[in-house]
Structure formats: structure tokens, C-alpha cells
Amino acid sequence: MENINNTILEIRDLCVAYTADKLSVSHVSTDIPRNQITAIMGPSGCGKSTLLRAINRMHELYRGIQVSGELLIDGQDLLKINAMRVRREVGMVFQRPNPFPTMSIADNVLAGYSLNGIRLEKSMRQSIVEQSLKSVGLWNEVKDSLTKRGTFLSGGQQQRLCIARALALKPKLILMDEPTSALDPIATTTIENLLVELKNEVSIIIVTHNMGQAKRISQKSLFMYLGELVEGGSTEQMFSDPADRRTKSYLSGNIG
Amino acid sequence: MDKLKFRIFKSHLLHYSVVVLAALMAVPLVAILGKVAVEGFRNLTLEFLFQPAPTTYEAVMASAAGHAIPGGISNGLVGTLLMLLMSSAISIPVGILSGVFLAEHRSTVFAKVSSYMTDILQGTPSIILGVIVYAWIVIPMKGYSAIAGSIALCIMMLPLIVRSTEEAVKMLSSSYKEAALALGGSYFRTVWKVLLPSAFGQIFTGVLLAVSRIVGETAPLMFTALGCAIVQWDVTQPMSSVPLLIWQFFNNPTLQPLLWSASLVLLVFVLLLNVSSKIVTNKWKI
Amino acid sequence: MNTLNSYRLRLSEKMSDLTILSPDTRFKGLLWAAALVVPLICVAMLLSLISDSALAFDEFGFFRFVFSSQWSYSQGNENYGALPFIMGTLESTFLALAFCIPFSLTVALFVGEYYSGRKIATLFGTITDLLAGIPSIIYGLWGFYVLRPIVVALGLSDQGSCILTASLVLAVMIVPYAASLSAEFIKMVPAELKEAAYAMGATRAEVMRTVVFPAAGSGIFSAFILAIGRALGETMTVTMLIGNTNQLPTSLFSTGNTMASIIANQFGEADGLKLSSLFAIALILFAIKALINLIGKILIHRAQR
Numbered sequence: 110m111e112n113i114n115n116t117i118l119e120i121r122d123l124c125v126a127y128t129a130d131k132l133s134v135s136h137v138s139t140d141i142p143r144n145q146i147t148a149i150m151g152p153s154g155c156g157k158s159t160l161l162r163a164i165n166r167m168h169e170l171y172r173g174i175q176v177s178g179e180l181l182i183d184g185q186d187l188l189k190i191n192a193m194r195v196r197r198e199v200g201m202v203f204q205r206p207n208p209f210p211t212m213s214i215a216d217n218v219l220a221g222y223s224l225n226g227i228r229l230e231k232s233m234r235q236s237i238v239e240q241s242l243k244s245v246g247l248w249n250e251v252k253d254s255l256t257k258r259g260t261f262l263s264g265g266q267q268q269r270l271c272i273a274r275a276l277a278l279k280p281k282l283i284l285m286d287e288p289t290s291a292l293d294p295i296a297t298t299t300i301e302n303l304l305v306e307l308k309n310e311v312s313i314i315i316v317t318h319n320m321g322q323a324k325r326i327s328q329k330s331l332f333m334y335l336g337e338l339v340e341g342g343s344t345e346q347m348f349s350d351p352a353d354r355r356t357k358s359y360l361s362g363n364i365g
Numbered sequence: 366m367d368k369l370k371f372r373i374f375k376s377h378l379l380h381y382s383v384v385v386l387a388a389l390m391a392v393p394l395v396a397i398l399g400k401v402a403v404e405g406f407r408n409l410t411l412e413f414l415f416q417p418a419p420t421t422y423e424a425v426m427a428s429a430a431g432h433a434i435p436g437g438i439s440n441g442l443v444g445t446l447l448m449l450l451m452s453s454a455i456s457i458p459v460g461i462l463s464g465v466f467l468a469e470h471r472s473t474v475f476a477k478v479s480s481y482m483t484d485i486l487q488g489t490p491s492i493i494l495g496v497i498v499y500a501w502i503v504i505p506m507k508g509y510s511a512i513a514g515s516i517a518l519c520i521m522m523l524p525l526i527v528r529s530t531e532e533a534v535k536m537l538s539s540s541y542k543e544a545a546l547a548l549g550g551s552y553f554r555t556v557w558k559v560l561l562p563s564a565f566g567q568i569f570t571g572v573l574l575a576v577s578r579i580v581g582e583t584a585p586l587m588f589t590a591l592g593c594a595i596v597q598w599d600v601t602q603p604m605s606s607v608p609l610l611i612w613q614f615f616n617n618p619t620l621q622p623l624l625w626s627a628s629l630v631l632l633v634f635v636l637l638l639n640v641s642s643k644i645v646t647n648k649w650k651i
Numbered sequence: 652m653n654t655l656n657s658y659r660l661r662l663s664e665k666m667s668d669l670t671i672l673s674p675d676t677r678f679k680g681l682l683w684a685a686a687l688v689v690p691l692i693c694v695a696m697l698l699s700l701i702s703d704s705a706l707a708f709d710e711f712g713f714f715r716f717v718f719s720s721q722w723s724y725s726q727g728n729e730n731y732g733a734l735p736f737i738m739g740t741l742e743s744t745f746l747a748l749a750f751c752i753p754f755s756l757t758v759a760l761f762v763g764e765y766y767s768g769r770k771i772a773t774l775f776g777t778i779t780d781l782l783a784g785i786p787s788i789i790y791g792l793w794g795f796y797v798l799r800p801i802v803v804a805l806g807l808s809d810q811g812s813c814i815l816t817a818s819l820v821l822a823v824m825i826v827p828y829a830a831s832l833s834a835e836f837i838k839m840v841p842a843e844l845k846e847a848a849y850a851m852g853a854t855r856a857e858v859m860r861t862v863v864f865p866a867a868g869s870g871i872f873s874a875f876i877l878a879i880g881r882a883l884g885e886t887m888t889v890t891m892l893i894g895n896t897n898q899l900p901t902s903l904f905s906t907g908n909t910m911a912s913i914i915a916n917q918f919g920e921a922d923g924l925k926l927s928s929l930f931a932i933a934l935i936l937f938a939i940k941a942l943i944n945l946i947g948k949i950l951i952h953r954a955q956r
Binding site: 372373375376378379380382384387389390393394396397400401406429454458459460462463465466467469470475476478479481482483484485486488489490491492493495496497499500501522523524527530533540551552553556578580582583584588589611612615624625628631632635636638639643 | 674675678679681682683684686687688689690692693694695696699700703704753755757760761762765775777778779780781782784785786787788789790791792793795796797823826827830854855856857858880883884885886887891911914915918919929930931934937940941943944945948
């Protein structure tokens with residue numbers, strides 16, 4: 110019983126194939142803990158982003174990508190319900206900051222609602238914008254320029270705006286695909302500190318090829334290699350005493 | 366050493382001839398604009414814009430009495446604007462939707478075929494569009510009409526808008542579309558609220574250029590809208606346009622004094638559209 | 652509670668499965684239908700050109716129609732052939748191309764290489780765009796009232812309306828088109844290639860000859876192909892300047908007619924066999940134009956790769 114409460118997402122035997130003869134994610138099974146940060150590490154091309162994008166069903170946007178297995182949130186299989194509803198409950202932050210270029214900062218935060226055709230009252234809109242921007246620490250920086258375009262912000266601010274955009278829909282889980290790889294070290298630190306705070310509100314899965322980042326912010330780590338989940342467990346344990354030879358080799362910088 | 370000097374001389378020679386020949390290219394522009402402006406401005410009055418073209422009889426009588434030829438091009442202006450409106454009303458929405466489809470499904474066979482057909486249609490000589498619409502519309506409707514003219518212009522405009530929309534949407538980063546869909550947005554709202562607004566500047570430029578292309582077209586209208594001596598509002602009847610009037614003035618010696626002023630009006634209109642498309646391109650960068 | 656929720660979700664899932672025409676499906680259908688419009692127009696156009704020209708091809712036979720230089724319509728004895736107009740089109744187009752090549756190449760070099768990125772190049776870009784935007788009927792007027800008297804004054808032709816005059820104005824019309832497209836390809840030549848040649852002591856002219864032109868050559872060639880396509884279909888300018896006679900042109904200074912101009916001239920009062928013959932000419936022009944465009948596009952795709 111306790112196990113179910115502490116797990117937000119159960120991944121069961123997940124496979125993703127771009128072509129019929131090769132699995133890019135091969136039979137992955139693991140649990141994603143609630144209100145924690147789970148880091149997925151591994152060298153380029155190991156399938157970590159592919160795994161992440163399977164969770165909010167982004168693969169359905171492209172032809173010929175096969176996904177099988179089970180993704181259980183609260184006992185409900187994400188692969189069996191409407192993709193639009195899945196994406197409303199599972200937010201995503203991309204590698205490069207991508208606030209919508211024609212929308213103002215406030216409209217960017219509210220984009221999730223307008224794209225879902227949900228009309229909000231003015232007071233509701235204001236409180237969502239304020240709350241979301243406050244939770245990413247952007248409110249004080251932009252509160253006087255909410256009607257300006259989001260693209261005028263710095264890279265780090267843009268990425269925080271994108272996180273606020275995802276948070277505004279109150280998702281159960283947020284997927285982050287190397288969210289700091291396009292940012293400078295200072296912006297990266299800000300975002301890392303932000304994520305550590307945010308985990309009290311929402312569960313986070315972050316793909317990173319920065320081992321230090323995984324060590325700094327995550328509680329659970331998964332190591333993937335050539336499409337397989339090699340090892341998964343508490344971050345502390347994995348970094349101090351990895352069970353698998355390949356994990357050890359990666360963490361000591363010999364592969365990847 | 367002399368050989369090196371010769372090589373350097375040759376290089377300079379090429380440079381200078383590039384500059385001189387390129388500069389010569391500006392000559393026709395200046396010459397055409399100058400000729401039309403000088404000749405056209407002479408007879409251009411406000412009335413010219415608000416009176417219909419004179420008949421040959423009126424023109425002959427006026428010049429026999431030593432007066433300036435009366436009348437203007439209001440019938441052409443009204444016709445041009447009406448037919449532009451009608452053709453834009455169809456070709457802009459259809460063209461934009463089609464362009465979005467081609468950009469979104471760029472790798473499918475159907476999109477490739479459709480894209481190639483767009484090239485063919487864009488390359489089709491406008492006179493052929495005129496005779497085709499004559500066969501399609503004028504013969505079944507038993508008469509020339511503004512509707513036929515608008516359809517000919519619409520067919521001309523369509524591929525231009527398809528192409529510019531397609532290019533504009535293709536240039537957008539796919540991460541905007543992914544971000545919109547990752548928020549649970551429907552495909553329709555993703556296109557309507559994210560893709561099209563982001564591509565708007567380029568699409569609008571394309572529309573302006575397409576309008577500027579068809580506004581000066583004579584050939585597709587000769588056998589469709591035909592022309593009309595009075596200000597015509599009934600779109601089932603023959604209608605004039607500014608280029609059709611210019612063609613009429615060109616062929617009628619007594620009306621030739623009106624030729625340049627009509628050309629000046631057309632030219633100003635076309636160049637304004639061109640210049641505003643440039644401004645839109647520069648202003649609307651994302 | 653959980654089970655109830657998930658039951659509700661599943662139920663609404665089933666409901667949305669039942670509504671086959673969801674808004675998104677309808678929207679995707681609309682996009683698909685819009686993309687179908689252009690192909691439909693193209694196919695319908697080809698079919699109606701073929702059916703409307705059937706009468707002429709039945710009467711004269713395809714080859715006799717294409718290779719006959721007769722165009723006479725005395726009562727009861729109608730004889731139509733397309734050769735004078737095909738020849739007129741080819742002659743005026745290629746003459747225009749010959750005038751166009753030196754100018755568009757130098758403008759392309761000016762904009763794409765020598766002054767690339769500077770204000771003056773932007774100005775030239777604007778000039779070419781404006782030239783490309785001028786309606787063809789105004790080019791025709793300018794040719795008729797300005798250029799034609801010059802041709803007469805030079806003693807090249809009595810009336811001044813001849814293939815040469817038409818080609819000169821056509822050249823002015825296609826230079827901006829060929830130049831701006833060629834400039835794009837010249838700009839695409841990688842700087843490393845040029846630097847390698849400069850590093851070996853080549854002069855600028857030698858770099859043009861040995862590096863820039865070979866690298867951009869196929870692109871420039873395709874630009875000229877597309878410019879030819881432009882000149883082929885041009886109607887109003889040519890109609891105003893070529894003299895409109897239905898015979899095989901004997902020299903550059905003789906009058907003639909092109910495929911586009913004969914249609915513009917005679918379609919209005921044509922019927923029966925003559926109308927069908929004009930449709931046949933339209934079909935031939937359409938086919939040639941589509942072919943030229945196809946070749947041009949293929950070459951451009953190769954050049955861009």
C-alpha cells in the first residue's frame with residue numbers, strides 16, 4: 110500500500126521501436142517515485158529521450174514509431190487513454206527554451222488552457238499567472254512586463270517560463286529533456302535549485318547527460334545503455350557503489 | 366612580374382564590368398518609372414479616379430472642341446477591387462490550409478504530388494488560365510462576368526499563397542508544435558494559436574506579393590471579365606479592371622491621352638504593395 | 652474512489668471513441684481537402700485543354716498541326732498550324748535569354764559576391780524586386796512608346812514592332828528573376844572554398860572562374876531555365892511589340908507572333924475549328940512550360956543539395 114502511494118508512475122515492459130527490427134528502448138520496467146526527482150542518464154543515443162517522450166506519447170506525432178508496454182499512473186495506463194488528456198496531466202520541458210514567439214509572457218503561462226479550449230475568468234487567469242511565475246521564481250523579474258513577448262527574456266528566464274507554462278496546468282508529473290543543456294552555468298544553477306524546490310509540488314523526471322547534475326538534484330537515478338535500463342536505484346547508492354560494470358564505467362568517464 | 370600585373374588587371378576589369386553592367390540594370394527601372402510618372406502625372410486629377418472611362422464619341426468630341434478628354438478609370442478601379450476581393454476570399458483561406466497541409470506532411474507522396482502540381486499551376490501562363498476559365502465558366506454561364514474574372518485571378522493567386530505558407534510553416538522549429546501538443550492542445554488549436562501566428566509575417570508577405578502579382582494582370586481577364594464601360598457592381602456581368610482599361614486605351618487612338626495616367630495609378634498601387642510586403646517582412650520577424 | 656474515477660474516465664473515453672468526427676479529425680480532413688484543390692485544378696485544366704483541342708488535332712493530326720506553317724481562315728477552307736507561333740516563341744525567348752545572361756550574371760555577382768551583405772547590395776535587391784513587380788502591360792507600353800522608336804531610329808525595322816523589340820523588353824523582364832535566383836546560389840558557395848583559392852594566390856577573377864562559377868554553376872543554370880519559362884508564357888508585352896503576323900519569322904527584325912500572343916489576339920473572335928486550334932496551341936504551351944519548370948525544379952533541387 111505504501112509502495113503505491115510513493116510511486117507516481119509505474120513503467121512496465123516499455124518498448125519503443127523506430128524501425129521494425131530494432132528496439133530503441135528495450136523492455137524497460139521501473140517505478141518513478143512521487144514528489145522526487147528521477148534522473149535518467151546515459152550516453153547519447155542510449156534511448157533516454159526516447160523513453161521520456163514515450164511517457165507523454167510524443168511518438169504518436171510521427172509515423173511508424175511503435176510503443177508497447179504499460180505506463181501506470183494511479184493504476185491507469187497512459188497508453189490506453191486519450192493522448193491529449195495524458196499530455197495535460199504530464200507536462201514537458203524541452204531541451205531548448207521554446208516560449209511561443211507570438212504570445213506575451215502571461216499568454217505563454219496560460220497557453221495550456223487556451224490550447225485546450227478552456228476559458229478562464231480574468232481573476233482566475235491572473236492568479237494562475239502569478240502563482241505559476243512565483244513558483245519558478247520569475248514573478249519579481251517579469252511582473253511589470255507580463256504583456257511583453259516571452260522571447261525577449263534571457264535564455265534561463267525563457268526556460269523558467271517554459272517550466273511555469275507546464276506547471277500552470279497542475280500536472281502530476283513533469284518530463285524534462287536536458288532542460289539546461291542550452292543554458293549558461295549561472296542559469297543552470299538557478300534552474301537546478303528551482304527543481305529541488307518544485308519537487309514538493311510535482312514529481313519530476315529529468316533526462317541529463319550531466320552526471321554532476323544528476324548527483325546534485327536527483328533522489329533516484331536510472332542508467333540506460335543501448336536502449337536498456339542497466340541499473341536504477343537511489344542516486345546516492347548509484348554514485349557511491351554502482352552495481353553494474355557499465356554504470357561504473359560510465360560514471361568514471363570511460364564510456365559516453 | 367608582368368604576368369602578375371596582367372592577372373591583377375584582369376581581376377580589376379571583371380570587378381569594374383560587374384559594377385557597370387549591374388548599374389545598367391537600374392536604368393530600365395528608372396526609365397520606366399520616369400516615363401510613367403512624367404507622362405501620367407500630367408493628366409492625373411482627382412476626377413480621374415472617380416469618373417468612368419469616356420466613350421470614343423465623347424473623346425472625339427472633346428478633342429475636336431479643343432478640350433481635354435473627360436473621364437477617368439473609376440469603372441476599372443471598382444472592378445479591380447471587387448475582383449481582388451472575390452478572388453482573395455477564396456484563394457487566401459484555401460491556400461493557407463493547403464500550405465499548412467503540405468508543410469505538415471512534407472514527406473508523404475500525396476504532399477509531394479500536390480507540391481509539384483502547385484509548381485505547375487504557378488508556372489502556367491496567365492493567358493492559358495484565361496482561356497480555361499472561358500471554357501469552364503464563360504461558356505456555361507453564357508456570358509462574360511466578373512465571377513469568371515475572379516476565378517481566373519483566384520487560380521493564379523492560389524499557388525503563390527500555398528507556396529509562401531508552406532515555406533513559412535516549414536521554417537518554424539518543430540519544437541513549437543511539440544510544445545503546444547505536449548500541453549495537451551488539440552491539433553486544430555496548435556495550428557490556429559501557435560503555428561499560424563508564428564508564421565503570420567511570412568504568410569502576410571506572401572499574400573501581399575500575390576495580390577501585387579495579380580492586380581496588374583491583363584491576360585487572364587481579357588476573355589473572362591472582358592471589360593465594361595460603366596461602373597459595374599453586378600458580379601454576374603462583364604466588369605472592367607485597371608489593366609483592362611489600359612489595354613483598351615492602348616488599342617484606341619482617341620483614348621491614348623488617358624493611357625499613362627491609368628498606368629501611373631496601377632504602378633503606384635503595385636509598388637505600394639511590394640514595398641509594404643518588404644516592410645512587413647522586416648517588421649514581423651520572430 | 653479511484654476505481655470510480657477511472658471508470659468515469661474510461662466511459663468518457665468510450666464516448667469520444669464513438670464520435671468519429673472529432674473536431675481534430677474534421678480539421679485534418681479540411682486541410683487534406685484544401686491540399687486537393689490545386690491538383691484537381693491542374694488535372695481538370697489538362698483534361699479540358701485536351702478535350703477542347705481534340706477537334707483541331709482530329710482535323711489536322713498532331714504532327715501536321717505542329718509542323719504546318721499555315722494559318723488561314725478563308726470561308727470553307729480553314730487551315731491551321733502552330734509552327735509560326737512555336738518558332739516565334741522560341742526565337743523571342745532565346746534572344747531574350749541571350750540579352751539576359753550577361754546582365755543577370757553581373758547583377759548576381761554584384762549582389763551575391765562583390766558587395767554581398769552591404770547596403771548597396773540590399774538596394775540592388777530592392778531594385779530587382781521592384782522590376783520584377785511591374786505589370787507586364789506597363790513593360791509593353793514602355794517598350795512600345797520608348798524602345799520601339801529607338802529601334803526605328805536605328806533603322807533596324809520600319810515599324811519597330813519585331814521579334815528583336817519584343818525580346819529586348821522580355822530580357823528586361825526576366826533579368827531580375829534570373830539575377831536574384833543566381834545570387835542566392837552564388838551566396839551559397841562556401842567561404843572555405845574561396846579562401847583556399849585565395850590562399851594559393853589566385854586573384855578575385857580567378858576565384859570566380861575556378862571556384863565560384865563551378866560551385867554555383869548548376870544553380871545558375873537552373874535559374875536561367877526558370878527564366879526561360881517566364882519568357883515563354885509572357886503575353887501582353889509580346890502582343891504589344893511583336894507585330895502580330897501569322898507567318899514564320901524570317902529574321903530577328905521581322906514581325907511574328909508567339910503562342911501566347913496569337914491566343915491573346917484571336918481567341919476573342921474565334922469559334923469552331925479556329926477556337927479548337929487556339930486551345931491546341933494553349934495545350935502545347937502548357938506542356939512546354941510544365942516540362943521546362945520540371946527540369947528547372949529538378950536542377951534546383953540538385954543544386955541545393
